[in-house]
Amino acid sequence: MDANELRREPVNVRDIIDEARVSRFQIMIGLLCFLIVALDGFDIAIIGFIAPHVRSDWNLSVMALGPLFSAGLLGLMLGAFLSGPLADRIGRRGVLILSVAWFGAACLASAAAPDIVWLVALRFLTGFGLGGAMPNAITLTSEFSPERRRGTLLTLMFCGFSLGSALGGVVTAYLVAKFGWRGVLIIGGLLPLMLVPVLWLALPESVRFLALGKGNEMHIAAILKRVAPDRAAAEQRYFASDERASASPVRRLFDPDYRRGTLLLWLAFFMSLLLLYMLINWLPILGARSGLSLKQASVFAGLLQGGGVLGAIVLGVMIDRFDAYKVVSAAYLIGAAAVASLAVAGSAWWLAACIFLTGFCVSGSQVCANVIASGFYPTSSRATGVAWALGVGRIGAIAGSFGGALMLSAGWSNAALYLILAVPATLSAAGIFFAGARRARIRAASSGADAALDMPGTEMGS
Known part of the structure; x- marks a missing residue:
């Protein structure tokens, strides 16, 4: 040409x-x-x-x-x-x-x-x-x-x-x-x-x-x-491949093609940030209640953040090579098992390993969930899709911050808290997985110009 x-x-x-x-x-x-x-x-x-x-x-x-x-x-x-x-x-x-x-x-x-x-x-x-x-x-x-x-x-x-x-x-x-x-x-x-x-x-x-x-x-x-x-x-x-008229970016999130996926992503963001902020805010106190010194508890809280950074990088590379939704949902499930394992951690080393793995899988997956959200929506509503998913996640963060205080005030044991915290991670995994399944069905039913839309997954190696 x-x-x-x-x-x-x-x-x-x-x-x-x-x-x-x-x-x-x-x-x-x-x-x-x-x-x-x-x-x-x-x-x-x-x-x-x-x-x-x-x-x-x-x-x-x-x-x-x-x-x-x-x-x-x-x-x-x-x-x-x-x-x-x-x-x-x-x-x-x-x-x-x-x-x-x-x-x-x-x-x-x-x-x-x-x-x-x-x-x-x-x-x-x-x-x-x-x-x-x-x-x-x-x-x-x-x-x-x-x-x-x-x-x-x-x-x-x-x-x-x-x-x-x-x-x-x-x-x-x-x-x-x-x-x-x-x-x-x-x-x-x-x-x-x-x-x-x-x-x-x-x-x-x-x-x-x-x-x-x-x-x-x-x-x-x-x-x-x-x-x-x-x-x-x-x-x-x-x-732009996804150029298409839309009444508003917000309404686009609830178009038939995106409605269910939007709600599933919101579920994942809400639960993921609820869990993360509960751990970030209350992990030092939970560590002190387990008999750790304040210095040890602070170090363990740092392990959560350090695991999150490494997890974000490793999982980021993986979602470029494999199906992003399956990688992230699997990581959330491993994170659920890791945080539940904190309930039976018998030594400081085991506790540290579980906290690091929780950060690697849950915090790392939350970063990758942002990547998924950025690819889930077309250009005309992408900023709205990412921002509103994060906004819903912030509601979860507020709930996590206050929820930890309420459960501690109610006398919940550390073991009970860790076990219940496995639930948000599991729900995040479900939200990401079924959002991916919804996307796959839409692409399978699409043809011609619709198949060229900037749908999630194609830009993340799936």
């Missing part, structure tokens, strides 16, 4: 990205999104590290800290619900940059909070911005990643969140001694604000989103020349 004929035939932007080698430009996009989610993790984590100092300065009760923790989670949930549809309407880039600027400014303002009421309100606003950043970073990275490497690239990007959370503890320990807890919030606000101009200059709009509109050929060609210079031309016409 000569150049003139090429320009006459519309080109699917997804095919260009999928067929090209991963370029430095795509790596740069992944790195920028890595930094965004790292700052996201940092800002989420620091409130837990500075809480004891806030309590001491203002003479607060332990109960008074509850709203401080939950305000951020509530903001995360609402930010996710609102940012997704907005990004599917106006683009990923603008919403992502605005979200980073928003949570940076809100965190910086938190440093000047005169009392707990103001601090809670500003933590809610910080969470609102954070809730918009995460799903759009996932969506943008996904839409610039070739299908054969999407799982690996997305999970590596998402490891920034764990790195940022870990740095939150290190930075807090150093800064609190010199500048107090307000100094930590100042750093947490300045870092994202410093990143905003870099994002403005370097971060592109998703070409798959641009291809859904009209008159964007030159813009698309300019971006694609940095991905695959030999395939892009200003005179070329481009399209």
